[in-house]
Amino acid sequence: MTTATRGALRAPAVLVLEDGRSFRGRAYGAVGETFGEAVFSTGMTGYQETLTDPSYHRQVVVMTAPHVGNTGVNDEDPESKRIWVSGYVVREPARIPSNWRSVRTLDEELAAQGVVGISGIDTRALTRHLRERGAMRVGIFSGPALDGPAGEAGLLAKVQASPQMKGADLCGEVTTGEPYTVPAIGTKRFTVAAVDLGIKGMTPHRMAERGIEVRVLPANATIEDIYALSPDGVFFSNGPGDPATADHPVALMRGVLERKTPLFGICFGNQILGRALGFGTFKLKYGHRGINQPVQDRTTGKVEVTAHNHGFAVDAPLDKVSDTPYGRAEVSHVCLNDNVVEGLQLLDQPAFSIQYHPEAAAGPHDAAYLFDRFVSLMEGQRA
Structure with missing residues (x-):
């Protein structure tokens, strides 16, 4: 520019x-x-x-x-x-x-x-x-x-x-240059390793509010970098570009899934989980962007008004449980405007992801419970 x-x-x-x-x-x-x-x-x-x-x-x-x-x-x-x-x-x-x-x-x-x-x-x-x-x-x-x-x-x-968005590998252009820490607010309960693919500042803050110390790592972090932190959970952030190009984050997430560490992904992180499980991704015609998108949590039936920013989506079956190398997986959330996949979860280990932005900056707070769901996974693993 x-x-x-x-x-x-x-x-x-x-x-x-x-x-x-x-x-x-x-x-x-x-x-x-x-x-x-x-x-x-x-x-x-x-x-x-x-x-x-x-x-x-x-x-x-x-x-x-x-x-x-x-x-x-x-x-x-x-x-x-x-x-x-x-x-x-x-x-x-x-x-x-x-x-x-x-x-x-x-x-x-x-x-x-x-x-x-x-x-x-x-x-x-x-x-x-x-x-x-x-x-x-x-x-x-x-x-x-x-x-x-x-x-x-x-x-x-x-x-x-000018370059097209399809095929663009951009998370390396927006990630942090060096690791940094967002301390827990109040008593520290957990340590989370967060892979920065384009993280928003409010996301580690929402975790810090729940007693989580967030150790943010660059997008090119290795599996050894993650586990050197002895994390209770691993987080993959939002970010730009075409998920079909994100081979390193996909391999990194597969390493986490193999260790069965509690895992949470947002936006780009949802697409990375989709690819790690063996699903494809595709470019939406014009995407979802804004703070008024209706999504149903299929695990509870609740409808949420949510904040979105994505032009790609996961190609996963809506109405069946899929067998993956890491156990059974299903679509947990779906957009009510167009039936686009808005969330995935594994049924045999503690891992899930969301396509939208529960940190709600700016936007509705309907989806804040997803951070509590991540805390529950870490509590269950520790127990």
Whole structure:
């Protein structure tokens, strides 16, 4: 991504999709050009958590809510140390943010971190296009980036030459460079080794609230690195990219399954468990993103409103128990909008995973019990 400084008086901008459709608006954030996969998020709030979620690496996020930036930006809510989205698309930016914790505007934050965005376009029309045609590559161009000799045809050629999400191996680009520890809050009860494939900050915090010391390891950690920590449980995080490329995390998870250590995976971690068990994965037409997705926990029958961010899913049978190298497995959760697999569990050892985000940052808290379920597995193993 190349960027210039924030454009005064909102420089002209254009968004160009790989199928040739374009939308003209004004620059929002940094001025320049950027490329990524165009996806839409249906959340009406929580934009700061969305922007800083490493799972959005190399994606251009279209906000379906028409008014974005109302509460500004603070220093408490980011899920990581930087904004990860490749670009940002809004209909109407807030002119004056209003929140007692706000320290700067969203526009200023995007510009400061070099994130090229566009405002003033028909995001409803863009979202409908992506629903009908599917997520696709996109470019946003503003300021001098609009002045190429070939005009919009030249911009389209740049978009079509940019990398696709299918086949992208990205977790190594977002993982921590060094191991670190999130201490337990209160009395320490357990130690969990967390493999960082693009972890959100709230996830180890939710475990710490339950007396878990979380030892976060890079994505290239070895099985020896994990068990050097003498963990009571192992966690595989969310993250970006195509799970079909994640051969090392799959092999690592198989090593954990062979030792029958309590295991919990979220989002990318769910896809990794699916592959470790022998299931395939596939790319969804336009994915699930936002904080209002209905999911049924098939073990209890309860329906939850949940927070999602995934463009790939596990291809596992919904209505039968499958035999795997690690015992019997079944689909534990399913999306009620489209019957996509949203969770897996093993029946013969303590391992399960979820496709969505129970840490609820930002989002509903219906799924917080899943962290308690992980604690119960570790308690049972210790007993």
